[in-house]
Amino acid sequence: MAPIVAVTRSTLPGTGLERLGQVAELRRWPEDTPPSPDQLRGLLTGADALLCQNSDHVDAAVLEAGEQLRVLALPSAGYDGTDVATAQARGVVVTNTPGVLHETTADLAFALILMARRGLLTAADSLRTGGWTGSRLDAYLGLDVTGACLGLIGYGEIGQAVARRAAGFGMTVQHTLSRRPDDALSRAVSLDKLLSTSDVVSLHVPLTEQTRRLIGAAELASMKPTATLVNTARGGVLDESALLTALRAGRLHSVGLDVFDREPRNGVGDPLLQHERVVALPHIGSATEATRARMVDLAVDNIIAVLNDKPPLTPIP
Numbered sequence: 001m002a003p004i005v006a007v008t009r010s011t012l013p014g015t016g017l018e019r020l021g022q023v024a025e026l027r028r029w030p031e032d033t034p035p036s037p038d039q040l041r042g043l044l045t046g047a048d049a050l051l052c053q054n055s056d057h058v059d060a061a062v063l064e065a066g067e068q069l070r071v072l073a074l075p076s077a078g079y080d081g082t083d084v085a086t087a088q089a090r091g092v093v094v095t096n097t098p099g100v101l102h103e104t105t106a107d108l109a110f111a112l113i114l115m116a117r118r119g120l121l122t123a124a125d126s127l128r129t130g131g132w133t134g135s136r137l138d139a140y141l142g143l144d145v146t147g148a149c150l151g152l153i154g155y156g157e158i159g160q161a162v163a164r165r166a167a168g169f170g171m172t173v174q175h176t177l178s179r180r181p182d183d184a185l186s187r188a189v190s191l192d193k194l195l196s197t198s199d200v201v202s203l204h205v206p207l208t209e210q211t212r213r214l215i216g217a218a219e220l221a222s223m224k225p226t227a228t229l230v231n232t233a234r235g236g237v238l239d240e241s242a243l244l245t246a247l248r249a250g251r252l253h254s255v256g257l258d259v260f261d262r263e264p265r266n267g268v269g270d271p272l273l274q275h276e277r278v279v280a281l282p283h284i285g286s287a288t289e290a291t292r293a294r295m296v297d298l299a300v301d302n303i304i305a306v307l308n309d310k311p312p313l314t315p316i317p
């Protein structure tokens with residue numbers, strides 16, 4: 001009998017699902033909206049594998065329904081929304097997809113740095129709404145990215161990929177919260193030093209108990225008043241209400257956000273997302289056709305390996 005693989009979305013990018021369908025019975029969630037916890041439990045009952053998203057929040061109560069579950073594959077680098085410890089205690093292999101999305105996510109982080117620092121969203125909106133009425137040397141002025149000092153909080157795959165891009169912009173790069181020492185691209189400094197000396201601070205740490213609300217009121221106050229803050233990591237790393245207070249007090253030049261405390265998030269009437277010095281995107285760091293297909297492929301390869309009693313390619317330790 002073919003193993004059953006529960007899939008929490010009706011469609012996924014690329015051809016990974018087709019491949020999986022050749023070796024397993026796919027039980028796909030049929031709706032456009034993600035399953036609720038109860039629906040997730042139903043989907044999981046009798047399944048040998050689960051292909052889900054980190055945002056599905058597979059917790060202990062959901063996992064209880066997966067009595068036969070052998071592998072839970074996340075097509076993402078992050079796994080903060082999944083109860084990995086409980087899954088592993090139940091003998092379930094949990095996998096993620098490092099190594100395939102860092103360049104694409106670094107592209108987006110750099111795009112946010114440029115958008116925020118140069119005020120590109122405001123300028124584009126002004127053009128679209130008829131606000132470009134004459135050429136003035138003192139209009140649409142941003143701050144330079146070239147030659148600025150970039151502080152990377154977190155220097156893993158994505159942080160290092162951002163540092164490579166920064167080198168092309170002649171930026172001075174420093175990093176912290178990493179076991180990695182100085183290298184050719186970046187030097188290791190304390191968090192205090194990084195915050196007080198960087199023109200651009202970009203977050204690249206996973207969300208853990210140690211990094212939750214890492215950047216709060218005190219950290220924001222220690223940043224340069226002209227600094228740009230970019231978060232493509234996880235919303236929980238940043239205290240959003242402290243950020244809004246800082247912006248309202250005139251601190252920080254600009255902010256670029258791709259991740260939020262609550263997701264999905266409706267920007268209508270949201271004071272942080274509507275703030276004129278904030279550029280906000282709907283968590284699209286890894287969203288290119290090729291990268292999303294690679295993420296699904298790797299998740300599928302992990303499932304197939306475990307179902308064939310082979311070691312997974314990218315297990316979460």
Ligand code: DGY
Binds near residue numbers: 075079
């Ligand atoms: C990741 O890969 O962790 C992305 O942020 C999607 O969750």
